[in-house]
Amino acid sequence: MPDTLRRLVLVLGDQLDLGAAAFDGFDPACDAVWMAEVAEESTHVWSSQPRIAMFIAAMRHFAAALRDAGLPLHYRRLDDTDAQEDLAAQLRADIATLRPQTLVLTRPGDWRVLQALQAVASEAGLPLALREDRHFYTTPADFAAHAARRKGLRMEFFYRELRRRFDVLMDGDEPLGGQWNFDADNRQAFGPAGPGFDLPQPPRFEPDAITREVIALVRERFAGHPGRLDHFAWPLTRTQALQSLDAFIRERLPLFGPYQDAIWPGEPWLYHAQLSAALNLKLLTPREVVSAAQAEVRAGRVSLASGEGFIRQILGWREYVRGIYWTRMPAYAEANALDARHDLPAWYWTGDTDMACLRDAITQTLDHGYAHHIQRLMVTGLFALLYGVEPAQVHAWYLSVYVDAVEWVELPNTLGMSQYADGGVMASKPYIASGKYIDRQSPLCGGCRYRPDERTGERACPFTTLYWDFLLRHEARFAEHPRLALQVRALGRVGDAERHCIREQARALRSQG
The missing domain is CATH 1.10.579.10 (DNA Cyclobutane Dipyrimidine Photolyase, subunit A, domain 3)
Structure with a gap:
């Protein structure tokens, strides 16, 4: 750890990207990285064991990648004897020890977390440099500008803007194939025989020593939480995420479109990508996912209907919901237009x-x-x-x-x-x-x-x-x-x-x- 700490770069559990904006200008001689596992992130909602294990195991693998890259790292584990219960308390305690001059943070994915970290910085009298997340195609300001030009919001119009802006599935200024949306072609159900025995299975990654340690920790520390870890085999590293992307593009994207709305008992994966967790942890970027799918369409190996249906989920819905979130919070979380009052069964x-x-x-x-x-x-x-x-x-x-x-x-x-x-x-x-x-x-x-x-x-x-x-x-x-x-x-x-x-x-x- 540097003797005099210029910047402390805060990395959250959904920011596992060495190319994140928070690392811009990072100097190992005078900067350090801070990461923390805290119980509150598993208990502010009663998180399932697979979700807890996913975040902690991915964080520990990313910490290993940071160390391999030679970046000074201050990492707090959930099972450390002096671990704090919540993120704000842990940062407050570590600021007192590390005495950084500035905190640096890529925009979090949670309004609650952003408020908590900003409050800690303010209490400590430290500047907090909040940097936009380059992982996404757009920023909250982009979405706000789009919304300001329209009387009402519809994902389809935002999606079309982004298709044109980033030249995705376009033929000049017109959509490839002459239409923007192929939903009508993508609503098939399986026949009586189901998806068949040749249904390709996505890669599943046998837990390594780091992941096995996390699974044991979660089973002990969060024994009363829902869910099971017997089948836990998610991609937790950049390398594994890229392998998952490659397998989906080659093996399941061709039939993703027709069967994206189908359900079959005993078949949890079907032709779906299972890439959202890797994307949301920032192990993959949406640009490389969209680029890979678009290349298959243009090469004729995947139908336009399948390719467009998948790309719309990444370039359309994913960007759109993030814009809604950051331009509507915190009031959005209290919305209840239909006055629904019953308890969840x-x-x-x-x-x-x-x-x-x-x-x-x-x-x-x-x-x-x-x-x-x-x-x-x-x-x-x-x-x-x-x-x-x-x-x-x-x-x-x-x-x-x-x-x-x-x-x-x-x-x-x-x-x-x-x-x-x-x-x-x-x-x-x-x-x-x-x-x-x-x-x-x-x-x-x-x-x-x-x-x-x-x-x-x-x-x-x-x-x-x-x-x-x-x-x-x-x-x-x-x-x-x-x-x-x-x-x-x-x-x-x-x-x-x-x-x-x-x-x-x-x-x-x-x-x-």
């Missing part, structure tokens, strides 16, 4: 439910810390929306259980896209559907005790009951909605007696918790 933490689709998605989530976007939006998220769960509780659950969950991306996707709690900022309508949607996208309904086409009675699918109850509860609000009015008008075929039965059955479902 307890079985969200166990998977112990008779509903086959929810049991499958939640069990998979607890086993792997992962579920793909349709399982999140149109299974676990849809049920919470129809049930009327308080959005803050839904947000806490998603932030807790998924290994790729960082608040900047999870919060807008949950409150805005999934729960419509922001009243239409993120999404132009609530994404609501009955059990028939899940029946179309998966075979799970066939083995379930409930029937997706029945809305009342002993065999009625809870999704279907709650779908009609949602329409009844919000009939006035959405009667003239341009994208939901057709669904609301279907209530005209439901008589008073059946309306009463729907409401009573929905009330009984909620009473079961």
